[in-house]
Amino acid sequence: MNDPGSMVQTDRLSPDEAGLARAATLLRQGRLVAFPTETVYGLGADATDASAVAGIYAAKDRPRFNPLIAHVDGLKAAQEQGVFEDAALRLADAFWPGPLTLVVPVAPGGTVCDLARAGLDSVGLRVPSHPVARALLSAVGRPVAAPSANRSGRVSPTTAAHVLADLDGRIDAVLDGGSADVGVESTIVACLDGTIRLLRPGGVSREAIAQVIGGIGKVLTEDDNHADAPLAPGMLASHYAPRARVRRDVAEIMPGEAALLFGPMRPRHAERAVASLNLSPTGDLREAAAALFSALRALDQPGLATIAVAPIPEAGLGEAINDRLRRAAAER
Ligand code: AMP
Numbered sequence: 001m002n003d004p005g006s007m008v009q010t011d012r013l014s015p016d017e018a019g020l021a022r023a024a025t026l027l028r029q030g031r032l033v034a035f036p037t038e039t040v041y042g043l044g045a046d047a048t049d050a051s052a053v054a055g056i057y058a059a060k061d062r063p064r065f066n067p068l069i070a071h072v073d074g075l076k077a078a079q080e081q082g083v084f085e086d087a088a089l090r091l092a093d094a095f096w097p098g099p100l101t102l103v104v105p106v107a108p109g110g111t112v113c114d115l116a117r118a119g120l121d122s123v124g125l126r127v128p129s130h131p132v133a134r135a136l137l138s139a140v141g142r143p144v145a146a147p148s149a150n151r152s153g154r155v156s157p158t159t160a161a162h163v164l165a166d167l168d169g170r171i172d173a174v175l176d177g178g179s180a181d182v183g184v185e186s187t188i189v190a191c192l193d194g195t196i197r198l199l200r201p202g203g204v205s206r207e208a209i210a211q212v213i214g215g216i217g218k219v220l221t222e223d224d225n226h227a228d229a230p231l232a233p234g235m236l237a238s239h240y241a242p243r244a245r246v247r248r249d250v251a252e253i254m255p256g257e258a259a260l261l262f263g264p265m266r267p268r269h270a271e272r273a274v275a276s277l278n279l280s281p282t283g284d285l286r287e288a289a290a291a292l293f294s295a296l297r298a299l300d301q302p303g304l305a306t307i308a309v310a311p312i313p314e315a316g317l318g319e320a321i322n323d324r325l326r327r328a329a330a331e332r
C-alpha cells in the first residue's frame with residue numbers, strides 16, 4: 001500500500017455516520033484518508049504512527065520531509081501534544097476552531113511521531129472548523145497529520161474530485177464533504193522561546209493576530225532582523241540535523257564512526273562502527289523513512305564525530321530520505 005508501484009482502491013466515502021466511521025477506522029489502521037477542512041482538502045494519516053506518516057510522503061511524491069500539521073479536535077487534545085503558554089493560549093482561544101496553526105514546544109508525553117515533526121522538538125497543531133473534519137477527528141481520537149491532498153508541485157485541492165485527480169489509486173479513501181471554503185492554507189504562528197512569529201500568512205490575518213497578542217508581545221515575521229528578540233540558535237530550523245558530521249554513500253566504515261545502514265549490504269569494516277543501526281534490514285524505504293529521525297538521534301551521541309551512512313536508493317521515498325541526509329551532511 002502507498003508504495004507508488006502498488007495501486008490501491010480509493011474508496012469514496014460520504015460524510016454520514018457510516019462513512020465517518022469507516023474513515024476513522026482506516027486512519028486508526030495506519031491508512032491514508034483525504035478529508036475536507038475549511039482551508040483545503042488534507043491528506044490524513046495517524047500522526048502517532050511514523051509508517052503511516054511515511055505513506056503521506058510516498059503518496060504525494062514529496063521529495064522532502066518538512067514538518068506536517070497535526071490536526072486535533074480541540075484545545076484539550078492539542079495540550080496533550082504541545083505546551084501552550086500565554087500567547088499560544090490566547091491565539092487558540094481566539095481562532096480555534098479555524099485556519100490557524102500554532103507551532104509550540106512538544107509536550108512531555110506528546111505522541112506526534114518524529115517524522116511528522118521532521119525530528120524537531122516543536123509540533124504544529126491546528127483545530128479545523130469544518131464539521132466533517134471535526135467529526136472525523138473526534139472519531140479517530142488521535143492527532144491526524146495532514147498536508148494538502150495533492151501530488152507534490154500541484155495546486156491544493158478544494159474538492160474531492162481534485163483530490164482524486166491527483167491521488168486516485170494512491171490513497172485508501174477520500175471523504176467527500178463538498179467544497180473547502182477558504183481555499184487558502186492556514187496561517188502558521190510559532191510560539192517558541194517567548195517569541196511570536198508569523199511563519200506563513202494564510203486564512204487568519206496578521207492584523208487579527210497582532211490584535212489578540214496586543215499587550216503581551218509583538219508578532220515577528222521572517223523579515224524582522226531579530227535585534228529586539230534574539231532567537232535561540234536553531235529555533236526556527238525547519239529540520240532536525242545531527243550534531244555529528246554525516247558522511248554519505250559510504251562503502252567502508254572508518255575507525256570511530258557510527259554506522260547508519262540500509263538493507264542487507266554491509267560496508268567494509270562494519271565491525272569498526274562504535275554504534276550501528278539499520279533503517280530497514282530488508283531494504284524497505286517506507287520502513288526506513290519511518291525510522292530515519294529516531295535513528296539519527298540515537299546515533300548522534302556526545303563525542304561522536306561522524307555518522308557514516310550506507311547508500312540509499314533514490315527511488316520513491318529514497319529521494320526524501322537522501323534529501324535530509326544530504327542537508328545534514330552539508331550543514332556542518
Ligand atoms: P502544510 O504544508 O500546510 O501541511 O504546512 C506545513 C508547514 O507547517 C511546514 O512547512 C512548516 O512551515 C509548518 N510547521 C508544521 N509543524 C512545524 C514545526 N514543528 N516547526 C516549524 N514549522 C512547522
Ligand code: MG
Nearest residue numbers: 147148149156
Ligand atoms: Mg500543499
